[in-house]
Amino acid sequence: MSLELRKVRKVYGSIEVLPSFSLEIADGEFLTLLGPSGSGKTTVLRLIGGFAAADGGTILFEGADITRLPANKRPFNTVFQDYALFPHMTVAQNAGYGPLVQRRDPVKSKKLVDETLEIVGLTEFRDRYPAQLSGGQRQRVALARAMVCEPRVILLDEPLAALDAGLRRQMQLFLKQTQRRIRTTFVFVTHDQDEAITMSDRIVVMDQGRLEQLGTPKELYYQPRTRFVAGFFGDNNLIGGTLSVAARVETPLGSLPVAAADGLSPGTSVLLAVRPEALRLGNGEAAIAADVEEIVFGGASTRLLLRASAAPHLRLDVRLASDFRAQMPEVGQRVTVTYDPADAVVVPA
Amino acid sequence: MPTRGLRGLIFAAVAALPAVVILVPLGSFLVMSVARAEKHRIIYDWTLQNYVNFLGNWTYLSTFLGTLWLCLEVVLLSLIVGYPIAWYIWRQKSWKRYALLQLAALPLFMSYIVKLYTLRSMLGLNGLVNQALVSLGILEQPSQVFLYNQRAVLITMTVIYLPYVVLPIFLSLERIPRSLLQASTDLGAGGWDTFRRVVLPLSMPGTIAGALFAFVLALGDFITPQMVGGTTGFTIGRVIFSQFGLAFDWPFGASMAAILLLVALLLIVAAGYAASRRRV
Known part of the structure; x- marks a missing residue:
């Protein structure tokens, strides 16, 4: 088991966002955290990424306790909801930021950036700035930037929310294909059940900070175990x-x-x-x-x-x-x- | 509903008012700069002699260049002091941040002259600065180096123009989305790398604006040098002032003012260009 959350608790002010959340994520799987807004799915992602500190419980990665490890020391990278591209850097500079600040070998880094831009199909846009790109292209830059350091886990926080319907379907397929190609664990957050069904190996349905049901898309669709899952998933x-x-x-x-x-x-x-x-x-x-x-x-x-x-x-x-x-x-x-x-x-x- | 014609008229009037109160005085100055003064009377006979006199006289020219240098020093010093202040305020949370921000803006609500007198008394022989340095054992006896010289002008201007530097820098820091800082951390950057590669470049527009404010304000300031500058703190502002107030050579003063205006305009254009080149 690659990544594990054990009875993780998170409180914001007086609100207990996650009372006690446990989850095991397998190596190389595409796992989706699905739930309505306020269900705590983004909080789980932030806890894994290290952007929020757990108020209880442990987070384990390959057996090691990473609960207190700062975000920049975790072998995970994030695709942010608004992409969070650096506006003053070109596509190639954005993609090369990770290797640069991690003081990796410049020659190898350049090769890595080239390969990654190739995978996401942005080679010819390498010298453009984010403002000169379309929404779908920005999305690819964000993915390339997160992929380039070859993280063990890529965290995606509603990355398709800002795209229109047609582009979203196209990007769903692209994300899934990319994930299969690089065989990295993807933890994907969404409130869109169609997105979850089409892309995921397994889905975690969350409601009010609790894990409602965990299973493959088919299991959740055909064998819901709670009223919430039965009502949330499709008609x-x-x-x-x-x-x-x-x-x-x-x-x-x-x-x-x-x-x-x-x-x-x-x-x-x-x-x-x-x-x-x-x-x-x-x-x-x-x-x-x-x-x-x-x-x-x-x-x-x-x-x-x-x-x-x-x-x-x-x-x-x-x-x-x-x-x-x-x-x-x-x-x-x-x-x-x-x-x-x-x-x-x-x-x- | 006003008719189209009436609306047009109102718009024209609204646009004309600032044009009249700003452009007409400036224009009259430019016209005066090509006139000449004779026995305290202004004769309009279109000559560039004022400009030739200015550029050909090393005393004036060196004062002018010295003033530009002083203004650069003011900019540099106020950035060195102001940027960390803006950054510190930006890093604070909720009420603390706004309390500090108000505090930073507070000097803007005080009279310029009151601030000058306060600073003058602080920098003087029995002032706060000397007292503090003596009681701390850094100085054996009160020093005169803080007042009535070029250094005093530099210190005073920096203190007075600090809010104009801090506020735009703070605003441009405030505009940086938090997610960019998270992205930087996420990709493995430490605090220093994030600052150097993300925060600093993205706060450049505000920093340039703040530097420009400080420079232009310092360039036109003739009161501060007069109050704390003594004999060595002589600036072009004082020269221009003396042409109007003492020598009664208004055309010559106007020509120097025109050159000052040109320098300020060039800087504004250059700063605008530098800021627009950055993609933020």
Whole structure:
């Protein structure tokens, strides 16, 4: 285990941002800290980077305690949210800053800078100043500058937040490819779940300073363990109810089947979570009667917004693969939707 | 809503007022500098004789060059003292920083003449400086070296113009995003490297502005040399003043003032160019 946080605590004034946070980060993985603002994800990054001092607990790197090690002595480099490029230095000077202040051999440093600029595709921009670059190019300079000293871990603090949607997707791919190429551990902070899903090996979902769930993007998407994760990750139909025996949930829509409910005893209040794409029209073991309220054609998929007949305050979101020839229900029509119990999960309410 | 024409008129009036009160006096000075004085009367017959007299007379010219040198010394000294002060204030947190900033700006609210008298009494034979040096055992007896000479002018001007140096430097330090300092540390730089390679270059515009303030103010100051300069602290400002107040050769005084103005303008342009060359 490369980097480890053990029961780390951080307090700002009277606010306990992180009560007790533990995490193990493997060597070479792309790990994302995901959560809404105020969840403590940036604080975790700052603690790893050495920009904030922990008020308790330990941070270990390859077994050595680095909790008190100053930022400039840690083998980690950061890509800052606003890039923090030095405006008075060219691209090459920005990239070469690390080797320069670390008094590395100038000849080797130059080679390193050249290679890094090559990787991020900025060789021809080496003599430009940050003000002469586009947002995406600045982002690459920031990455190059952090990469050049060959750190063991690169910390990225919402580096794509300032980019527009198209460029952001392009940079997501670029970051992921670069990470695979240089095989360095990336710790990435974002509040954007799409970004987290597409880029990460593993994701840490955080809320209010706590680790909600840790897992691969697929695990988090298909097997959320808490209400927060179920609601935060993509769209989900959450139906409240009580767990009964034999893996069923008693809901206002009737008794609905689920695959399994590990660790939850019968009688518990739960939320049943079914993805919009797991719902389909038709009858089955699970059957919910509903009225079509709206139909939204979205290209590859068509979205149906339904109102449950048994409980009109409950809306269901159904996403069907668009099929030009298929018969779609009409607004106002009563339909029955079903799902495969294996696609339904329960989380504590 | 005022009509377009009326708005234009108001704008013109607003623009004209400073133009009139600044440019017209300056223009009248330039006109006067090419006139000549005869028996305390000004005769306008377009001559460059005043300029020739000035440039051809080594006494005037050396006083002028000496003044430029003195002003450079003032700039240098006030930067050496002022930059660390600005930096120190900048490094402080919350209320302490603003309290110190107010303190640094406080002299600007005091009368120039009061400050001069205070400094004169401090630098004098029985002044605070001598008393302190004697009681500390650095001097055996009070010294006269602090007053009525060129050095006294240098010290006094530096003290008086210090706020004009400290404030712009502080402002340019304040503009440096904290993330740049973090980035520098993150990349392995110690405090000195971060200062030398990031903070100092990025605070240059403010430093240049502060230096310019100190230089131009010192260049035009004729009261300080008069109050504390004695006989050796003679500056071009005093010469110009004497042309108006004593010799009643206004055209000659105006020509020297015009040269002073030119030097100040050149410096402002040069400083502006130097500051704009930096990409901050």
